[in-house]
Amino acid sequence: MSYLILVRHGESGWNVDGRFGGWVDVPLTGKGIEESLLCAAELEAIGLDIAFTSKLVRAQETLFLILSKQAKIGVFVHEAAGAGEGRVDSGDENGPDKKENRYSYPSKIEKSLIPIYSSEALNERYYGILQGNKKDKMKEKYGEEQILHWCRSFDEGPPEGESLKDIYRRSVPYFEKEIIPALQEGKNVIVCAHQNSLRALIKHIEGISNEDIRKIRLANARPVIYTLSGDRLVRENAEMDPAVKRKI
Ligand SMILES: O=C(O)[C@H](O)COP(=O)(O)O
Numbered sequence: 065m066s067y068l069i070l071v072r073h074g075e076s077g078w079n080v081d082g083r084f085g086g087w088v089d090v091p092l093t094g095k096g097i098e099e100s101l102l103c104a105a106e107l108e109a110i111g112l113d114i115a116f117t118s119k120l121v122r123a124q125e126t127l128f129l130i131l132s133k134q135a136k137i138g139v140f141v142h143e144a145a146g147a148g149e150g151r152v153d154s155g156d157e158n159g160p161d162k163k164e165n166r167y168s169y170p171s172k173i174e175k176s177l178i179p180i181y182s183s184e185a186l187n188e189r190y191y192g193i194l195q196g197n198k199k200d201k202m203k204e205k206y207g208e209e210q211i212l213h214w215c216r217s218f219d220e221g222p223p224e225g226e227s228l229k230d231i232y233r234r235s236v237p238y239f240e241k242e243i244i245p246a247l248q249e250g251k252n253v254i255v256c257a258h259q260n261s262l263r264a265l266i267k268h269i270e271g272i273s274n275e276d277i278r279k280i281r282l283a284n285a286r287p288v289i290y291t292l293s294g295d296r297l298v299r300e301n302a303e304m305d306p307a308v309k310r311k312i
Contacts, residue, residue: 067290069110071255072283074098074285075092075095075099075285076122077091082198085122086189090122091121096122107133113252116243117182124182185237188257189261193225217278218277219274231261259282269290288301
């Protein structure tokens with residue numbers, strides 16, 4: 065059995081400021097650091113083998129804080145080193161991919177490393193005309209209903225920005241190509257990302273409808289934990305809607 069842990073980053077400076085962060089690279093607040101360390105303690109008992117995150121520091125900081133409680137150390141591996149190309153594994157010295165495996169480490173330290181892959185595919189929504197603005201100012205300007213529609217709807221997003229469907233179309237293929245193979249190899253996987261990139265993945269994993277996904281919101285640094293048994297990802301923590309066991 066392997067674990068899949070999805071966790072949104074800890075509180076960022078613009079979460080507390082009530083701004084649409086999107087692709088603006090805002091770090092964690094002190095509270096965000098504390099939340100991430102609490103999450104680290106919660107996950108300490110699960111030995112993580114591989115990590116995925118976005119290109120934004122709020123997610124990367126949270127990931128490193130979580131990994132600080134692991135026995136192994138996180139090291140970045142270039143995203144091109146996907147499944148089988150350059151993935152850090154214990155392939156034998158003359159293995160087929162050894163020459164391409166530019167991230168092979170001396171075996172004496174390899175076993176103490178957690179490879180980290182970062183990708184824009186896991187970035188938060190690009191907010192277009194809303195990005196960087198205060199939420200309450202935008203609600204005054206465009207109306208609360210319109211803002212909620214752009215942020216919650218599946219098919220429509222803010223002007224010049226991404227809809228949840230756009231995010232789904234970049235995050236789910238990445239999940240299938242890079243993350244599922246790691247789970248199927250029996251690895252415990254953590255994905256540390258954002259409100260909307262994780263909502264897209266949860267929609268896919270649990271087969272949640274376009275309407276019901278409007279209700280799903282993720283708190284900062286609260287892990288959603290799945291186990292892969294056979295070909296099914298089953299959610300272990302109950303605070304979300306009843307999981308739909310879905311073939312992957
Ligand atoms: O709803 C919001 O404010 C943002 O979509 C949250 O994005 P974040 O998860 O990157 O803070």
